[in-house]
Amino acid sequence: MRLYILLAVLFISITSQQSFATKARMMALSNSKHVLDEQQIFNNPIILNHLEPFVSLESGTGVVSSTTTATSNAEGMTSFKMKDGARLALSLGHQDTHIVFSRKFINDLALLSFSMAQNPVHLFYANTDVDTTYAFGLQYSNYRDNVLRTGESSTGISFGAELGPWQLSAQYVLNSQAETVLNRFDGSGFLMGDLQYSTDSNNFYVVYTSMPARAYSTISLVESHNLQTLRIGLIESNLKDGHDPFWGAEILTTNIECKVKGGLNCQRSARSVVLPVWFGIESQVTPWMILRSSIKQTVLFNQSKDDVGYSSALFQNGTGAASDYVEGPDSVQISMGMGLDFGNVIVDGTMQTATTTFVDLSNFLTQVSLKYKF
């Protein structure tokens, strides 16, 4: 039965303009930064200027939307082209990865239950002025239960500029608050800066992020952590005749400063330096089908020192206890997916997620995206 389903889906058609994509596509390609995709707009609004107007819908997980889970993860986005050539885009439901991560960070660490962003909305604007392209983004969410005295709110801005082969983007979270009866979360002040230099086949980038996460009880600060990452990477991509084999490597440094943990002074940290390497392929095998696959693994350089004891969900090589890895544990991740084209409608689906290494019914089509091109 699964084979028939697989073959049936494979027979569905898709156009393979590879500039259009979705969460399913990004997952299948190990979220490689060289991929031109509307999902990248959330981190770099400049991408909006490279895409024709569209409507995209993303399926979510099997979990019904609730406050404390990262909702169902479903979302939708649409973009328009205005008369002066400017582009507008509106997104509903997209969970900003940094807002989600900072709240889940505290929830997992301190066993709290702060809400994720509720009914989040994103708005983007991009335009070109002579040789420079610029773009702005605004993100907003809000929720308040006056009976249970819980709520959350978030506001963020993003900016992007492009001049020739150079791209600069930045993102700042002005406000990220959540509260329960007994506790309050504050993740305001997230900052991301991204500088890229791209040629026809190479993409060089430097990305810096700083993410504070704090939680308060009614009387004092109970958790305070600050996560900083620096990524320096290079990707080579050889898109030709509908086939895009690519490979990349980056140095990823992570530093988490623990200032307060469980209401007590912490003054410890977790640090890592790793060298992930990846390669993948996106191939238009027929005019109506695209197949994608990629693999990613840390090689040679996989050092980390965790004096705090973060879990693996919060810190790469985390074990939940203090650790000092000269060479860290296994990290291989493989992803597979396919895309089908019905003319102006494109459907992308995952055959396998990046968190497992195998294909079975629980992974097949865990992420499905539908896109319409105007």
Next chain:
Amino acid sequence: MHLTKGRKMKKLLVIAVALAAVNAEATNARINALGNSSHLVDTATVYNNPADIFSLGGDYVTFESGATNAAGAQQGLGNTAEGMIVRTMGDAKLGLSLGNRSTALRTTAASAAFGALATPAGLQIGQQNPLELTYGAKAGDMSWAGTLVYSNLNNKVTEAKESTMGVRLGARAGNWDGAVRLGLGDTVQTLADGKYTGTMSLSANGGYWMDSIYWFGNLRTAGYKWENAASVEQAKFTTTAITVGALSSMKKDGTEVFYSAALTNTESKIDDSVATAGSKTTSLTLPLQIGVEAEANSWLTLRGSVSQNLQLLNTTKTSPQSGAAATADLAPGNDNLTFAAGVGMKLNKVTVDASLFQVNGAGTNANITTDNMLANVGMSYWF
């Protein structure tokens, strides 16, 4: 030359078949569906004989999913996902592999003996972030290649360590092929459980084609010892296996049918130690195999195989080192039929292979189950 409509169609069909046929060589999913037959040349056999990178028709990148229901397999002994890319650099080829767990290293750790010797679970972990680099070149009609294998894990807080290092060398020319695989280092160590040390393992194989008959032979020696946290030896295990055989292959119209018979002699020994009573196990078997790989059409290939020991020669005996009566004496042994099937799809420059099902031995049903279906999925792109 002016072609009639009929000839034009035929020409287009030949071109389409030729294009589709380029990408016949595929993946673990294909190898498993064909019963790991010795004569196969595939992206997966490169891990056995690195020189096979010159026999696959061009540069490629390949991806393999891992075993199903492999929760936690990244730490355990199961096969994880893997990928390999091979590119031509001048007259040579270079390859990079991520995730492949070498079958020549820590093989005995995955065997039933490992568990039977009550080696602690903390020592039963697989290679972590395995990395392999391959280099090869051609010398006249002969192609040769070598691979370095490396993995490492070191947690200074828990004193958990894992490391492997190995070398593979292979050559292929005309009618013959040969490969050697050396396991130079293989250790797992934790503070609580002690240390597992693999002895230097050696495996070698070779084959020779005589018309449609392929004569082949394999030799494998491996072993390990386990010392507890106080460095007292708890178990020591060695094994040697020799196989010789012959395979007949018949190819016609895109279909291959093959039959093989082999003679396998295996000797395994567990030394007497503090925690383990010594024993010796010998077996002599004659496995038979039938396989088929058929192109159903230009883009679809179906394949399957069945293997079983011939009961006329299927003996296994385990005797304690103390000289007491044998604890196991099968003559002939019980059912070991293995049935596997898979499908391959050739789509332009991409091949996708998937296992349909694989069942082994007595007590298992030979039907399609969700546990087996798509247990292996491989995708290869040919540059």
